[in-house]
Amino acid sequence: MAAGRPRIKDVAEYAGVSQKTVSNVINQYEHVSDKTRRAVQEAIDALGYRVNLAGRHLRQGRTGMIALVVPELDVAYFSELAAHVVAAAEQRSRTVLIHQTGGRRDRETSALHGFDADFVDGVIISPLALLPDDLRAADRGLPVVLLGERNTTEARDHVGIDNVAAAREATAHLLAGGHRRIAVVGGRLGPASGTDQLRTQGYRQALEAAGLPFDPELVLPVDAFHWLDGARAAAALADRGAVPDALLCLNDHLALGAVRALHERGFKAPDDVAVCGFDDIEAGRFSIPSLTTIAPDKAALARAALELLLMRISSDSAVPLKAVEERCVAHRLVIRESTAGC
Amino acid sequence: MAAGRPRIKDVAEYAGVSQKTVSNVINQYEHVSDKTRRAVQEAIDALGYRVNLAGRHLRQGRTGMIALVVPELDVAYFSELAAHVVAAAEQRSRTVLIHQTGGRRDRETSALHGFDADFVDGVIISPLALLPDDLRAADRGLPVVLLGERNTTEARDHVGIDNVAAAREATAHLLAGGHRRIAVVGGRLGPASGTDQLRTQGYRQALEAAGLPFDPELVLPVDAFHWLDGARAAAALADRGAVPDALLCLNDHLALGAVRALHERGFKAPDDVAVCGFDDIEAGRFSIPSLTTIAPDKAALARAALELLLMRISSDSAVPLKAVEERCVAHRLVIRESTAGC
DNA sequence: CACGCGATGTACATCGATGTAAATAGCCAG
DNA sequence: CTGGCTATTTACATCGATGTACATCGCGTG
Numbered sequence: 001m002a003a004g005r006p007r008i009k010d011v012a013e014y015a016g017v018s019q020k021t022v023s024n025v026i027n028q029y030e031h032v033s034d035k036t037r038r039a040v041q042e043a044i045d046a047l048g049y050r051v052n053l054a055g056r057h058l059r060q061g062r063t064g065m066i067a068l069v070v071p072e073l074d075v076a077y078f079s080e081l082a083a084h085v086v087a088a089a090e091q092r093s094r095t096v097l098i099h100q101t102g103g104r105r106d107r108e109t110s111a112l113h114g115f116d117a118d119f120v121d122g123v124i125i126s127p128l129a130l131l132p133d134d135l136r137a138a139d140r141g142l143p144v145v146l147l148g149e150r151n152t153t154e155a156r157d158h159v160g161i162d163n164v165a166a167a168r169e170a171t172a173h174l175l176a177g178g179h180r181r182i183a184v185v186g187g188r189l190g191p192a193s194g195t196d197q198l199r200t201q202g203y204r205q206a207l208e209a210a211g212l213p214f215d216p217e218l219v220l221p222v223d224a225f226h227w228l229d230g231a232r233a234a235a236a237l238a239d240r241g242a243v244p245d246a247l248l249c250l251n252d253h254l255a256l257g258a259v260r261a262l263h264e265r266g267f268k269a270p271d272d273v274a275v276c277g278f279d280d281i282e283a284g285r286f287s288i289p290s291l292t293t294i295a296p297d298k299a300a301l302a303r304a305a306l307e308l309l310l311m312r313i314s315s316d317s318a319v320p321l322k323a324v325e326e327r328c329v330a331h332r333l334v335i336r337e338s339t340a341g342c
Numbered sequence: 343m344a345a346g347r348p349r350i351k352d353v354a355e356y357a358g359v360s361q362k363t364v365s366n367v368i369n370q371y372e373h374v375s376d377k378t379r380r381a382v383q384e385a386i387d388a389l390g391y392r393v394n395l396a397g398r399h400l401r402q403g404r405t406g407m408i409a410l411v412v413p414e415l416d417v418a419y420f421s422e423l424a425a426h427v428v429a430a431a432e433q434r435s436r437t438v439l440i441h442q443t444g445g446r447r448d449r450e451t452s453a454l455h456g457f458d459a460d461f462v463d464g465v466i467i468s469p470l471a472l473l474p475d476d477l478r479a480a481d482r483g484l485p486v487v488l489l490g491e492r493n494t495t496e497a498r499d500h501v502g503i504d505n506v507a508a509a510r511e512a513t514a515h516l517l518a519g520g521h522r523r524i525a526v527v528g529g530r531l532g533p534a535s536g537t538d539q540l541r542t543q544g545y546r547q548a549l550e551a552a553g554l555p556f557d558p559e560l561v562l563p564v565d566a567f568h569w570l571d572g573a574r575a576a577a578a579l580a581d582r583g584a585v586p587d588a589l590l591c592l593n594d595h596l597a598l599g600a601v602r603a604l605h606e607r608g609f610k611a612p613d614d615v616a617v618c619g620f621d622d623i624e625a626g627r628f629s630i631p632s633l634t635t636i637a638p639d640k641a642a643l644a645r646a647a648l649e650l651l652l653m654r655i656s657s658d659s660a661v662p663l664k665a666v667e668e669r670c671v672a673h674r675l676v677i678r679e680s681t682a683g684c
Numbered sequence: 685c686a687c688g689c690g691a692t693g694t695a696c697a698t699c700g701a702t703g704t705a706a707a708t709a710g711c712c713a714g
Numbered sequence: 715c716t717g718g719c720t721a722t723t724t725a726c727a728t729c730g731a732t733g734t735a736c737a738t739c740g741c742g743t744g
Binding site (some may be wrong): 050052053054055057058061063065072073074076079080082083086095096097098099100118119226227231256257259260263282283285286287288290 | 392394395396397399400403405407414415416418421422424425428437438439440441442460461568569573598599601602605624625627628629630632
């Protein structure tokens with residue numbers, strides 16, 4: 001009983017066959033006699049052998065691992081999504097390596113051609129800061145699927161929801177409640193590439209459809225999509241005496257932060273302000289008031305992204321960029337207390 | 343320009359030196375002349391070479407990766423903790439592979455001697471279902487640090503807070519507010535091994551110190567530590583007309599779920615019931631009412647766990663089980679609205 | 685001027701698993 | 715009994731980086 005872990009060589013000796021035969025048994029090679037197969041299996045069990053993945057990796061160039069790269073795990077949307085991806089990957093016998101970038105571009109790029117590139121067969125990424133060039137540069141054959149964000153016109157496999165439609169629906173819901181001055185917390189103007197811009201666009205479309213004017217003053221940019229940013233934005237509104245009828249917050253953290261800040265200043269949701277968020281995180285289901293939100297089908301997002309990625313991985317060779325896939329997953333408006341009375 | 347990635351051999355040829363010399367430069371070996379070093383560096387830059395980790399892994403047996411094994415990422419405490427571990431690891435140039443087990447024992451053990459064991463140099467685990475035997479069995483030299491939970495008397499490196507003291511303080515705070523009937527949501531009786539049991543013990547100590555009787559009826563077990571479980575427990579209390587003066591919830595999710603369920607039934611926190619949680623997740627800072635809670639120093643937990651693990655990893659050979667380390671990290675009671683009036 | 689020593693640099697084997705090509709075994713038709 | 719197949723098994727090279735052992739270079743010393 002040698003000190004270290006048994007190697008394939010030990011199994012071979014124990015079973016009285018060659019290393020290759022052991023390898024064949026392990027890899028389910030067809031042409032192995034039952035007798036040999038049984039003998040090898042016995043040896044494996046007896047020695048407690050398990051393949052050394054480093055060796056296999058070196059030889060085959062594949063690891064069976066995929067990376068999930070997200071900005072922040074403590075943003076519930078991402079951790080919930082991560083949980084779904086991990087679950088989906090497990091069903092396909094893959095292991096997920098989760099990376100957090102903090103939305104920093106250097107970490108996002110390094111996830112693509114940096115450290116990860118060696119250890120994983122592919123990457124699912126929700127880019128925040130990535131530039132189109134980064135993606136192009138990273139195109140060394142490592143399969144990449146964009147999840148959610150698609151901050152680039154660069155053609156790439158992508159999975160997401162219809163952000164424009166979702167924002168339109170949410171805004172329409174607020175309008176239907178009789179609200180006229182609706183602020184967009186986390187909104188951003190400009191070409192419709194980022195999620196925030198797409199959603200802002202949907203908001204404008206809804207206004208237009210209702211024949212209402214668009215007021216750029218009501219688009220409130222934020223530094224990040226955290227509770228605190230929502231609270232700050234709402235506080236700013238309140239402090240300059242400009243609390244609108246309703247808030248369309250581009251994620252639930254912003255929404256809950258805003259609700260809280262307004263509450264502290266004497267404005268109650270939904271009586272004084274209606275509030276709608278995005279993402280349907282668990283906190284919004286149990287908050288007081290509970291939060292109306294756009295609920296993307298996270299499980300479907302995760303499944304679609306994984307499926308797409310595995311497809312790319314198995315179709316070896318260079319990615320045929322012509323056949324870029326764009327998958328749109330369902331979402332729905334979940335109406336709760338924060339817009340009650342609508 | 344070969345199709346694939348450049349290998350160390352290509353760099354060596356380009357620079358006109360041996361492979362080993364390139365390796366020496368990469369690994370910062372001292373005795374390399376400046377001239378050679380420069381030439382090699384130039385070759386590396388020119389070819390865009392980066393080490394192939396599979397090769398290094400095979401040769402050295404180390405990967406520079408560590409695994410973080412947690413029950414659920416969508417439990418905010420764990421995702422926030424994960425974010426800290428990732429950050430700490432980055433400072434030490436390690437990569438963190440995050441695994442989610444769903445609290446299932448098979449996945450926890452497989453993380454220890456299953457798949458992970460091959461790919462990582464060590465594991466930080468928050469076990470929920472792991473049995474002492476599993477840990478012992480996994481002792482094949484893979485360094486393991488327990489984080490938070492320590493559901494075993496087995497001697498093991500462990501990092502956590504003083505759960506008994508924390509629960510005692512929280513309970514004392516509730517008692518100081520004049521509350522007498524205090525329920526423990528998520529509490530569990532029995533030998534003080536699991537976190538829940540330790541906290542329940544602290545609760546009892548506080549009662550005892552105040553000269554109050556202990557009522558087992560007020561210990562409410564839960565299936566899991568989620569919002570919904572807290573809501574169910576509180577609903578059950580309310581529905582049988584037994585809402586106590588205060589709730590000590592063993593995590594913030596339970597607390598927020600309970601607050602919500604009580605709210606739906608007309609009981610307001612803190613006026614009708616005072617509520618205190620554990621973990622200090624972000625949701626509790628912005629909830630209405632904001633949540634009083636025990637705040638563990640998560641950054642310190644992450645740092646301590648990582649430090650301990652890296653120590654074990656670098657002290658090669660077998661783990662000297664005699665020198666097991668137990669690190670206790672600071673916590674503090676953060677008083678917010680949900681126990682206002684105390 | 686030969687010797688010795690530290691500083692540099694190199695050739696080769698090695699980590700563990702698997703692809704390749706070729707050897708061997710088993711079986712049937714002739 | 716033998717050539718010709720196929721089914722099974724094997725020896726060996728290989729993936730890429732690095733440890734080992736040894737060669738070489740430069741320089742100061744006796």
